[in-house]
Amino acid sequence: MTGTRRSDRRPAQGSPVARVCVDLPLPHLDRPFDYLVPAELDAQARPGVRVKVRFAGQLVDGWLLSRADESAHPKLAYLEKVVSPVPVLAPEVARLARAVADRYAGSLADVLRLAVPPRHARAEKDLLAAADPDATPAPDAAEPDPAGDVPVDPAEPDPAEPDLAEPDPAEPDPAGDGPADPAAPPAVAPRASSGAPPAGAVDPRGWRDYPAGPAFLRALTDGRPARAVWSALPGEDWAARYADAVAATVAGGRGALVVVADARDLDRLDAALTEVLGAGRHVCLSAALGPARRYRAFLTALRGEVPVVVGTRAAMFAPVDRLGLVAVWDDGDDLHAEPRAPYPHAREVLLTRAQLADTAALVGGYSRTAEAQLLVETRWAHEVSADRSTLRARVPAVAPTGDDPQLARDPGAASARLPSLAWSTARDALRADLPVLVQVPRRGYLPSVSCADCRTPARCPHCAGPLALPSAAGTPACRWCGRVAAAYACPECGGRRLRAAVVGARRTAEELGRAFPDVPVRTSGREEVLGAVPGGAGLVISTPGAEPVAEGGYGAVLLLDSWALLTRADLRAGEEALRRWLAAAALARPAAAGGRVVVVADGALAPVQALLRWDAAWFAARELAERRELGFPPAVRMASVTGPAEAVADLLAGARLPEEADVLGPVPAEEGRERMLVRVPRARAAALALALHAAAGTRTARKAADPVRLQVDPLSLF
Incomplete structure (x- = not known):
């Protein structure tokens, strides 16, 4: 706002109201706030840009969600600054972020912090200058934005909206268009991709070991929202098969997004895509790239310069032009679970994205999770696997x-x-x-040892952590606090000799x-x-x-x-x-x-x-049937509420839980806290998430001292 006094501000002529999500991830502030757009920022204040606004007397970061002609509030403050004129929050990603926040009982600001990487001003300036030498540089390109890493979503949550990522296991998904039916009419017409697609049809040779494989590739090329759960054969080059699916999608004029668990899988997929698509046709997005490279890859995808994005879970929200396929490999790997609030899982984010954008989906692995089996049994996805004769020849x-x-x-x-x-x-x-x-x-070496005389586990005398031996000639040390126990003596029998408990x-x-x-x-x-x-x-x-x-x-x-x-x-x-x-x-x-x-x-x-x-599908079906009988995810939706006993009881007492809710616990949790579990039928999942989010907002509004952690469908329940 250089050169303009605060008293001289005038609102923009067209759509002067900006709806902004401020970077305050408190549940009771999980809604957009209205601000006036000053005339001098009218051209830069576009939906999706990072902004700075005054909130409770402080200058905070935020995201401009949308522009409107009027507001229900009579007196509005002005936007203070547009951090960068680049709209880094794509509308499709904003809609997805709102849906993910609602599913996981979280705040939109938390989800957007995961969706858009922190801004790197120099990388942004260099990329824009390379694309357009006459482009106007970002307002603060000379210095990086220390907190510019939070995107936002314009859509208000719909509490009555059903869960989009997974169908109710009690009944088939009415929109369960599967991947293996080549005779079905295209649900989505093919669209031109950003960049020239490969010439000719994709060779389905690698997928011929799977009877439904070639039909799945044809559906991708035709632009149909085919959904598949793939059981890979032993010895299969899974990265090459994913590259085939991506190439088929690009040949049909659409983009693709693939998420893998770790850097090693990402390297394999990167090499396979380079071989199939050629160099420069995809970008890799991973938190391990570093701030500059990660932000540069993100902007490349955002600008539609490549049709394909691959990466670890950091890429699950990546913007992809004309998205036609989302895929995840080895969805049972716990690296796909985000450890930061609201703790989304990459598989669920991608399935939600497929449902919202009406795109194809591919969930693959050598094994199969109960969640993937649920997709097959509800006919949301079709099974793609080899017949037994082919399997016997490969195992x-x-x-x-x-x-x-x-x-x-x-x-x-x-x-x-x-x-x-x-x-x-x-x-x-x-x-x-x-x-x-x-x-x-x-x-x-020996991660756990015990007394050689009485078999009592050896524990640290300082913190009671397990003792371990780093080598044959090493000294026992605590795995928790790191203290060396050179003079260890068993508290039960006084013995000083140790034996291996775990090798x-x-x-x-x-x-x-x-x-x-x-x-x-x-x-x-x-x-x-x-x-x-x-x-x-x-x-x-x-x-x-x-x-x-x-x-x-x-x-x-x-x-x-x-x-x-x-x-x-x-x-x-x-x-x-x-x-x-x-x-x-x-x-x-x-x-x-x-x-x-x-x-x-x-x-x-x-x-x-x-x-x-070699029948992971049989085991997954067995697991899912047992969980239905016992009432465990994914047959039901379950939420974990963890914190001090008084805080957990306070939150649940203020939550308007669905009538079908079943409250289990309490059970001990780490650091002296306790955990309560709340489960509901899958049809009531949205109501449970809304109730818990509202109760958490009530507590933060009255500034309750003790925090409570909410996790929907956590990987571990014990």
Whole structure:
């Protein structure tokens, strides 16, 4: 506002009222506020730009949502500043952000903080100058905006609106247009993409192993909102298949958005898209890129310069011109869950986006979540999987160590960490000059130790945290506070000798290295994640999710310490164990080429049975049926209310919960707090979220001291 005194301000001639979302993420302020647009800012104050406004006497950031001719309030303050003339909040993203905030009982400001990356003034100036040398620079391009990272949504929430991300499991979604029906008329006419699409039709060769695969690609090219849940075959180059789906979408004149769990998956997808689409046809969006590169990629997508955006969960709100496909790979990975309020999950955001924008959707993985199975059973999506004959030709031979025949041959198989079957399988693969993958659920050396005399778990004398050994000659140290316990003595028996309670990846590598002295041993885990290993004889010790790809596939995959995954106090323990096992076993060679998988577990367990049959869909259907019977997500909608006991009781007492609401708890939570669970039928999900959000707003309006955390459908309920 340089050169203009405050008393000389005059409102703009056309649509002088600006509806602004201020960057104050308090539930009782979760609504737009009206401000006057001064005449000198009329051209720059467009919907979607960052602004600064006066609120309660302070200068705060905000987002201009829309312009209006009049306001219901008689006296309005003026906008103080347009931070940047670039409208970084696209209308489609604004609508999506409002829907996500409503679904998760959150504030729009919180969602928009996730949706639009922080502004980087120099990156913005350089990109605009490169696109248009005569463009006017941003008002404050000389200095970065320290808090310019909050977008906003113009739409008011509709409390009666049904949940758009998932249908009610009790009845099919009336708009359940599936992906595998090529005879259905196009629901959306093809539109021209930003940039020249690839010439000709996409070759569906890679999808021919799946009967519905070619039809799915044709639907994408035709611009129909096809929805698919894809079960990938073992050994499948999933990144290439996703690149095929993206290419089919772009060939039909539309854009695509793909979200993966981590940087390693992003690198694979980036390479596959570059090979299929060519260089410069997509951007990668990830929080790990750094502020400048991330903001530059965001602006490139916002301006429609590329038709495809891929990334980690930071990309789930990315603007894509003429969006035609949203896709997520391995939706069961917990990295897809946002740890910041309102804690949205990438899968749910993308499915909501598909419903709002009437686009195609693809949920893929070697395994299948109960949420993905719900999409299939309600016919919101169609299943894309291989027939059993194709599957049998691609899977490795899988064997458990805890079934009756193995126990008859090796009585120690039930208790041994590396039974004779696993040992001989690894030995045979190494003799055949093939690599061996060993999956160990815990990283480190000995992440948990106990007294060698009385078996009492060793705890830190200062904070009662678990003691661990970093190496064979290391000194026990606390995993919580880091204090060294060099003179540890068991408080029960006084013993000073320690034994392993849990064995980590480094200790496993040490043991196997001694057993096979002439074989190279590599580790892949948190400290160093390997992308690929050569195809000759070698041992690879990996934690789940860090398994490298072996040239030609592994000759043997050993899945150790299954109890660490199966005995977790978690609703998703079996589902997560199977997901990790399938991801590792998918890297093995087919059985005909010598590929074998050994799981150290009882073959009668349901997750082990699903692995033996390579039937993740069967296990997902079983899990979903059990959750329906017990009343757990995704069969119902459940909210977690966590905080001090008095604060939790206060919030629930003030919440107008639906009549069908069932309140469970309290149960202890971390740091002396407690947790209450509230569940309702899926048809009442919107009412539950609205009630909890309103109750939270009442507490913040009267400045209640103790905060309460609200999470809708949290990954962990215990």
